[in-house]
Amino acid sequence: MLEINNLTARIGDAEILRGLSLSVKAGEVHAIMGPNGSGKSTLAQVIAGHQDYVVTGGTATFNGKNLLDLEPEERAREGVFLGFQYPVEIPGVNNAYLLKAAVNARRQHQGLGEIDAFEFLKLAREKMAMLGMDTKFLNRGVNEGFSGGEKKRNEILQMAMLEPKLAILDETDSGLDIDALKAVAEGVNSLRKPDRAIVLVTHYQRLLDYISPDFVHVLSEGRIIRSGDRTLALELEEKGYDWLREAANG
């Protein structure tokens, strides 16, 4: 589904990704871990198409299409979803409006008609109930005045409504208390499907207690320096990242 080969990218003058390769197949859950500044968030933003990151080399394809040629909205319509580490507050843009516009953009791309108002509301209510979200959030400005946990739930709500093929969740666990973390993790787990891939970008292994990944990768200085199964995350929890970096450099 997602094939990244020897990808290099920079922001401003700083080279962040330095030859990153990653292969993600449908139905898989991957966790990308690594110390601060290793390039985890950059990878997520590059896949989503953020204009501030310049790809300087390598390739990234999504179901055979060159991802790097596509505008951010085209990637979204193809089925790529980024759950933001810091969801943006957009006062004045209604949450329901965004959800509906997003769902319709995807549907139009798939050659389907617009979702009708009743159907939309029913779907939104259902997904919000699953995430333990009050429906009053539909009529608020996008993330406006939301707490950290509410913002992250709102990201998962968008994911649930959009039903992406590939979801990249950037530090979805950061800033969450244990109840919010459980709710978010349950939401993500309920969205695991054979035809959907999920990439969890996380600093701590805490989230992986609730969402069990098939693969764990360690990112350091813009490259994946170790890949393994879920036991690698436990090993990292115990030993930290330094032993791997030393091994990689030595």
Added chain:
Amino acid sequence: MKPAMLSIDSLKSAVLRLPDDVLSATRAAALANLDEHGLPTVQHEDWKYTDLRPAIDISNRWLADGAARPTGGDLSEAIVSVTGSIDADWLVIANGAIDMSHFNSSPGIEIERFSESAAPFVMDRPLADLNAALLQDGLRVQVHAATEKPLGLLIIDDANSGAAVTQVNVEIMVAPGCDVEIVEYQTSSGRDDHYANSVVTLDIGEAAHTGYVRIQERRIGHVQTGRLSVSVGKDARFAMASYDLGGGLVRNDVDIDLGAKGADLVCNGLYLASDGQHIDNHIRIDHRVGPASSSQEFRGILNGRCRCVWNGKAIVHKGADGTDAKQANHNLLLSDNAEIDAKPELEIYADDVKCSHGTTVGQLDEAALFYLRSRGLGRHEAIQALTRAFAADLVGRAPVSAAKTAIAALVDARLAELTLERTS
């Protein structure tokens, strides 16, 4: 560059050709004032950012041509499209001529024509003098009781009618204790040359409440100067909001006199401008006694090569203690070629006052734009959503509720078009 001058000689002969009537003395007095002072140039502080040259050029050409009255053009469809969009009792002034056929008389409202009664009061201001010098008629509206529907004032021009210059003058008096809502709607179509000059005088009686909405969607390229002079009585409330969506050169002068205790004023405005537009909102609020409050909030969204001006002046006169005056102006610039000249102004001669002002000029929030696009919204749709959000509050607070839906639709349509030509 030599400032453009209004040709007083041609103006004089045009005025002399008008029939002798109840307005003759007023025209002569206004002409004498104009002869003495002329029209303002950019040398005047109040006109520093707005050059009246296009208005003067159109006027001079029209005067040289014999100051033609409208001969052709049919505005009936355009009139119905406006009167059908807002449920109001409409007074229509089409190509400068009064048309009462869209007005359903209401027991609380009394209307007379200047030509059949008396001349209006003329403020000693150059554009009001120009208006009075060429005035052939006008409306005096007295509101004695609350009306079921808002009072609509549609000023509509078709430049193809042959009349390149139109003067409109309306006086409205709101009786003490009376609640009324008023919609002023200015629009135009036709070939390039058109200049509309309007004067609306509003007198709000003691403890009366007036909501006033001003919608301006003239053809881009047309010139409009509009004066709104308001006096607010004791314990009266005046809430207004203007929506400037079209026009080439537009200058709005809003003068509000708070001459009695307990007056409460809200003066808001939204201006949306793109290539070829120049929209200038000059507000002057006189706090003569206290306590009284005034609050201004103007917002602008600018794209392409255009210029907007906001000058919000509040003068707190000596002894006007207990004045509360707020001014805010926020601008969103979508292009490097858009210019806003924002000038909050407070002149305070009283001791016990609360005054504040704030101005911001910003660009689209790129993080918000990326967030929306990452959810599948196209760039244009995302920009529309963000600009609509910027304008939404002022649309929602339109002080005439019957006009809100129409305003929202007009603003949406204008934003859809304006955001398309985003250059940088």
